[in-house]
Amino acid sequence: MHALSRYFPAYAILSVAAVLIVPVATLEPLWLSIVAALTALAAILGSAGRGEWPRLHRNVTWLLAALVVWGAASTLWSIVPDRSASQAFRLFLFAAGVAFLLSAALRLDPAGRKTLESFTLAGMALGLLFVLFELATGGLVHGVLNDFETNPTQNLFELNRASSVISIAAWVAIVPMWRRFGWMGAAILMLASGYAISQLQPSSPFLAIIAGAVIFAFAWFSPRTAFILLLAVVAAALIMIPFIADLTPVIADLIRALGFSEFSLLHRMAIWEFASERLLTQPIVGWGLDASRSVGAGQLVGVNDAPNIGSRAVDALPLHPHNALIQAWLEIGLLGALIVAGLFVSAVVAIWRNALGNLERAAACAVLIAAFVNAELSFGIWQGWWLSCLALFAMLTTALVAPPRAGNGPDTA
Numbered sequence: 001m002h003a004l005s006r007y008f009p010a011y012a013i014l015s016v017a018a019v020l021i022v023p024v025a026t027l028e029p030l031w032l033s034i035v036a037a038l039t040a041l042a043a044i045l046g047s048a049g050r051g052e053w054p055r056l057h058r059n060v061t062w063l064l065a066a067l068v069v070w071g072a073a074s075t076l077w078s079i080v081p082d083r084s085a086s087q088a089f090r091l092f093l094f095a096a097g098v099a100f101l102l103s104a105a106l107r108l109d110p111a112g113r114k115t116l117e118s119f120t121l122a123g124m125a126l127g128l129l130f131v132l133f134e135l136a137t138g139g140l141v142h143g144v145l146n147d148f149e150t151n152p153t154q155n156l157f158e159l160n161r162a163s164s165v166i167s168i169a170a171w172v173a174i175v176p177m178w179r180r181f182g183w184m185g186a187a188i189l190m191l192a193s194g195y196a197i198s199q200l201q202p203s204s205p206f207l208a209i210i211a212g213a214v215i216f217a218f219a220w221f222s223p224r225t226a227f228i229l230l231l232a233v234v235a236a237a238l239i240m241i242p243f244i245a246d247l248t249p250v251i252a253d254l255i256r257a258l259g260f261s262e263f264s265l266l267h268r269m270a271i272w273e274f275a276s277e278r279l280l281t282q283p284i285v286g287w288g289l290d291a292s293r294s295v296g297a298g299q300l301v302g303v304n305d306a307p308n309i310g311s312r313a314v315d316a317l318p319l320h321p322h323n324a325l326i327q328a329w330l331e332i333g334l335l336g337a338l339i340v341a342g343l344f345v346s347a348v349v350a351i352w353r354n355a356l357g358n359l360e361r362a363a364a365c366a367v368l369i370a371a372f373v374n375a376e377l378s379f380g381i382w383q384g385w386w387l388s389c390l391a392l393f394a395m396l397t398t399a400l401v402a403p404p405r406a407g408n409g410p411d412t413a
Contacts, residue, residue, distance in 0.1 A: 010104040011112030013042045014399055015119035021392055022127025025165035026134075027145075029385050032165075036388035039395075040097035043104040054103030059346040064095035067339045071289040074332050078288020079295070087290035087382055098391050105399035113404050117176030120396065124173040124189070127166065131159060131196045156200060161385070163197045164374045167205035168393050170194075171212050171366035175400045178359055203265070208373035212366035219362035223352075226365050230348045233369070237376055238325050238341050242283075244276040267314055268322050268377070274299070275321040279330040286333035290382055292320045295330065320380030327381050340381070344372055347394075351401075360401035367397050 017039040024031050047054055072088035075081045108116065134141060139155020146158065170193035178186040190213070197205045219226035240247065248269050278295050279286065287295050296317025321327045329337035347368050355361035371390060379386045 009112070010043075010046065010107035011109075011115050013039060013046060013104055014108070014112075014395065015116050016042075017392055018116055018120040018396055019123035019126075021389075021396075022123050022162075022165060022169050023130065025169075025389070026127050026130045026159060026162040027141075029161040029165065029389075031385075032388045032392065033384040036097065036101075036391050039392065040100050043100040047100060047103065054099045055106050056099055057102060057346075057350065059349070060102070060343065061099065063339055063342050063346060064098065067336070067343075068092045068095055070336055070339065071332055074286060074289045074336075077285055078291055080288055080291045083294075084289040084291065090384065091289075091382070094387050094391065098394065101391055101395040102398055105395045106402060108399050108404050110404050113399065116396075116399055117179065120173055120400070121176050121180075124169055127162070127169070128192055128196055131162065131166070131200075132192075134159060135196065135199050159200050160202050161379075163200040163202055163205040164208070164378060165389055166193055167197055167208040167212070167374065168367055168370045168389070170209060171216070171363055171370055172393060172396050172400065174216075174366075175359060175363045202378065204374055204377040207377070208370040211373050212370040215369045216362045216366040219365040220358055223361060226362075227348055227352055230365060230369060231345060233372065234341050234344045234348075237372075238337060241276055241326055241329055241337070242280060244272050244326075248273045270314070271317055271321055272323055272326055274317055275323070275326050275330050278317075279326070282333065283329075284333045284335070286329065286331045286336060289331050291331050292317060292327055292380070320382075322378055322380075324375040324381040344368070354402050356401055356403050364397055364401045367393060 017035060020035050021032065024035055043054075068088060068091050071091055072085070075084040075088065078084040130141075134156065139158065142158040143155040146155070170190060174186045174189060177189045190209075194206070194209055197209055215226055215229065218229060252266060252269060274296060275292070299317065321330060324340060325337050328340040332339075348365075351361060351364045351368065355364055371393065375381060375386075375390075381387075
């Protein structure tokens with residue numbers, strides 16, 4: 001078994017994942033589940049080869065265990081027990097994978113980290129160049145792959161998920177970029193990433209990268225303020241959920257007054273309002289893990305973004321609420337929402353305690369807020385590709401910002 005570790009050293013496992021994440025996300029983001037699964041499997045084999053258990057982060061481990069157990073328990077009252085049981089099993093696999101991925105990240109020595117930095121930059125560059133090529137050609141590659149007729153809007157729509165991945169990946173890649181090319185290289189990376197994201201359709205990733213820039217600046221010049229802001233954002237996002245029905249009209253009027261009226265944005269707010277009303281009918285235990293699509297099945301709500309598209313009836317809750325904390329509360333109750341919020345808070349605390357220096361602390365905070373903004377505005381929190389994305393970025397961020405272990409060469413022990 002010890003020979004296995006020669007084939008699965010930590011720096012090699014992480015480096016292969018690092019070079020694949022952004023390019024894979026630009027081609028087919030659903031394949032990130034495969035990347036994460038294979039990376040976790042390699043990490044497990046490497047750990048087995050060394051004959052050791054993964055190095056666990058106590059708070060994250062307990063919270064992930066609580067999420068799995070509580071999610072599995074929800075099958076007892078779920079309106080879709082089979083789906084809840086299936087999702088609980090997938091969450092168990094996710095939690096186990098995260099444990100081994102973070103353990104591999106903590107095994108890097110300085111030489112291994114240098115290799116990882118090179119692969120991280122290579123993957124980011126390949127992904128960005130591909131996005132810029134697609135923008136210049138109206139989505140030529142995606143048009144060929146998906147057999148679309150000449151329809152640049154539809155072709156570029158295929159990059160929507162990729163834009164969210166890039167909004168997080170840019171803050172991961174800023175660490176090796178700054179270390180090797182200074183602040184000017186880092187600025188070029190962020191400008192290129194911001195431009196690529198701004199040219200695509202969804203607004204959430206652009207908001208995420210802007211939020212990352214704000215928190216990066218605070219964390220660099222006033223770390224305590226940055227950590228207070230991060231904790232306050234998570235707390236506010238959780239506390240406001242029961243009051244969304246009262247807040248929605250005010251926010252909608254503000255959006256229209258500022259000229260940002262957009263049908264998809266107003267639809268999303270209507271979804272949050274509907275979901276918040278339903279979660280208050282089962283506030284403690286929820287409707288069951290992964291039950292969102294059944295809670296709102298067949299129900300419609302009116303959305304009006306005049307003078308643009310105008311008023312029309314749309315699904316009140318299509319598949320999921322597009323908000324991590326609302327979905328957790330709706331499906332597994334207040335306790336579930338607190339567990340999910342606790343995972344973000346644990347990440348904030350881990351950054352505070354373990355970040356190596358100013359750059360590392362600021363970048364890790366930016367990664368966290370970018371991930372949080374995307375989680376709160378887009379996607380279903382249990383989607384396999386999205387969980388895989390979060391797990392892979394947690395692994396890379398830990399590897400790049402935590403103090404490396406002692407050693408003089410790539411980790412093959």
